[in-house]
Each structure stands twice: as structure tokens, then as C-alpha cells.
Amino acid sequence: MPLNPGPRQRSGETYSRDTGGGLYYLPGDPFAVWEGTFMVGTHSMTAALSDPLGRDELLQEYGFTFANGGGRQRSVDQALSTEPLENLVQLAAKLCGVPYGVINVVTSDEQQQVAAVGVEAAVCAREDSMCAQVFLSGKTTVVPDASLDPRLASNPFVTGEIAAVRFYASVPLETSSGFVLGSLCVFSNSAGTPDKDQLDMLEILARQAVQLLELQRRTLQLNSALDEVRESNAKLAEFAGRVSHDLRGPLTTMLGYVEMAEDEVDGDHPAAEYLQIIGASGHRMLTMLEDVLTYSRMGGVLQRQHVSLQDVAAEVARDLGLSFGPGAVLDSGEMKLHVDPGQLRTLLQNLVANAMNYRSPDRDLSVRISGISNYHGTTVLVADNGKGIAPVDRQRVLEPLVRLHRDGDGHGSGLGLAICRRIVEAHGGELSLKESPGGGTTAVISFPADQ
Known part of the structure; x- marks a missing residue:
């Protein structure tokens, strides 16, 4: 609905919104159109809001960056x-x-226009801004003809120096904490006044703008x-690797000296058992250190190539001493x-x-690797018929150093699946x-389409 044009404003007279959302006119010519100050729909304040000293620092939390030294290069986080x-x-x-x-x-x-329609978003000095004159009032401001308003008549956006604004309406963008970011304003080069429904919608949209800006702030946080x-994890992985x-x-x-000592000691000597325990413990520790070192090295700079899944699986079978092919392990x-x-x-x-390591005692081990490709990407499935993992533990075992300690489980560092996750x-x-x-466990590896 377009604005309703009316007679020129009489200086100093106002209309206001009552608590029921209706309009009432203050004393004066009932046929005149006045400059108006409207209460924001859900706001209860009537006093002007303070302007915090740390305004620029607070705005930076919303992704607005500001140049040092009084420069005019303002921008929104790219x-x-x-x-x-x-x-x-x-x-x-x-x-x-x-x-x-x-x-x-x-x-x-300054005033920074972060979104605009009908004009190109720009930056101006705060003293030249129309919104800066009223955005801390705690109210919605409506001016049917800015050229007759004593606050705005000499503003360069009204006089023609920058623009020739006549109708102007502005709603403060106030957060739940009471901080006013700026304003949502609409304007025209012709005088006019909005009706009740238009103002209701303008205030609703202002609240939506605040919600979008708050979402932007939380996203940045x-x-x-x-x-x-990520930086902490990278440093920790680097430290663990070193x-x-x-x-x-x-x-x-x-371990080398332990093996030499085992060669020197007779098998029935009491020390032989102790050396065997030391050797076994040392090898487990060495395996864990190797796993930690592998975990720290995974990820990083990738050397991507087009490779055959079947060829890599065949290499893995050879490394682990498994039969490979249809009907094989x-x-x-x-x-x-x-x-x-x-x-x-x-x-x-x-x-x-x-x-x-976690095969089922009730059946021969079988591991099948398969893949699916579509426009979403590529999914590789590694399915075994082993002991399986309870649903409650499936996410937890992907974390570093997590082991389930089930009866019959062998030794492990708890890093194998964490390394897999890091690679993926x-x-x-x-x-x-x-x-x-x-029965058993299937690892689902999903790669995005651009990979």
C-alpha cells in the first residue's frame, strides 16, 4: 500500500501510537499531517537510550570492521x-x-549502510546521518515531510546536497540487551504518511533484522x-608427534637390549619371564607411540591423485597378510x-x-569394501562381520584414546578410528x-562431490 500524501506538516505538532496500536492526533488541525514518533511494537521503554563508549568494539562482534585512523573504509565480514x-x-x-x-x-x-534498496549502500559521517539523530530515542520515528522538521530540515540528505528526502520512517535495531545497532529506515522524495498496518509490518521487519544480525554475531563467535x-588441536597433535x-x-x-638379554638367558631362568614381560610391554608402548605419531601426521597437506579403490584395497590385503578377491577374507x-x-x-x-582385532568367534572373518557415487559425492563402505559396536558407543570410539575394554578384546591404543576420522x-x-x-560394523566414509 503506498503512502498517503497529505497537506504539508505543521511544524512542532505530532501524532503518536497508543498502546492499542491505533493513531490519535494531538491538538491541532485534524486534517493536517504531523511529524510522528511511534513506540516500537514490543518495546516498553520511553526514555532515550544511551550510546555506549565501546560502540565500535560491540559492532565488531557482529562482523562490522572499521578502519583505524578515521578512515572511511568500513565493511561487513566477507x-x-x-x-x-x-x-x-x-x-x-x-x-x-x-x-x-x-x-x-x-x-x-559514521553511519554504514549494510543493506540498501533503491540506492547504493554507502558510508557517511555520523553528523550527516538522519538516522543518527533519532535511533537512540527508543521509538519509531515517522516524519511525513523532513524539510519541515526542525531536527532534519538542514540535513544534507534533505537539502539536496546528498539527497532530497521528504517522507522518512526509522525503527531502531535494538538487541535484547538494549544495545542499539542502528536502524531500519524507509524514505521517499515525496511527502506522505504510512498507515497503521504499514508501521506494524515495518516494526516486525526491524525485529527480524535484529534477529538476523544476532544470528550473524553468533555465527562469527x-x-x-x-x-x-582447530589451532589448539593442531598444536597438541604437533606436540604429541614430537x-x-x-x-x-x-x-x-x-627393546634391542631386552632381546639381546633374552638370547643370553636360559629359557628356564626366572629372568626370562621378566624379560618377556618387559619386551611385550615395550612393544605395546612402541605401537602406541607409532599410532600417536601417525595421528599427528594425518591430515595436513594432501597430495591428491586419482586412485583405484580396488588397487589400494589389494595393497592393504598384502600388508596385513589377508587373501583378497571374491570369496576371500x-x-x-x-x-x-x-x-x-x-x-x-x-x-x-x-x-x-x-x-x-575384533572379529567374531562364531564365524570366519569377512570384510567387504564397496562404493557409491552420485551428485552428492562418493560414499565408501567398509563392512565386516565382527563383534560390532553398540549404538551408544559408535560416536565415542571415533575420539582419540577411546577403547571399549570388552571381554575378549585385544590390546590397542584407541587411536585407530580417530586416525581414520582425521583422514576423512x-x-x-x-x-x-x-x-x-x-552383525558386525560398517564404516561409512562420505566424500563431498568436489573431491
């Missing part, structure tokens, strides 16, 4: 899309029947937290993958080794576990 805000502004302008609308963010010294976690590397040398030397379908071949080999070897995620994919038909 990782964030302004399209939802632009769509909202376009809707606000259409609902009010005006050609122009913007979402303004007001800094300590989450991204920052994830970056910190420690494992430094410990492996002395441990290997110790390990079999694989054919599929081409664009991955790091070394890391794919480690991934499959860990999964098949897990199947060997380094390729941009996901790893999950489910039950195999007939």
Missing part, C-alpha cells in the same frame, strides 16, 4: 552474506510503498571458537577416488585391522559407523 538483510529491506520498502530503504549501522563517528579449537618421535628412539634401543569393488593415496591406504588398513575430515568428508547386515 564470510557473511548480506542477501537476507537486503531481501528484508526490499520487503520493507515495498510494504510501505516507497522506492528507498536501508539498514544502517551507526558507529561512534562459533567460527572463532572453532578456529581456536614427543612420540623423541621417545621412539630410546624405546627402540631398550577381503574383497573390494572398483571405484575411482580423488584422494591422497597414502592416507587412503592408512584409512583402509586401520579399518581392516580393526575388523581383524582432512578430505572434507565425514566418517560414521553403523551395524552391518547380519
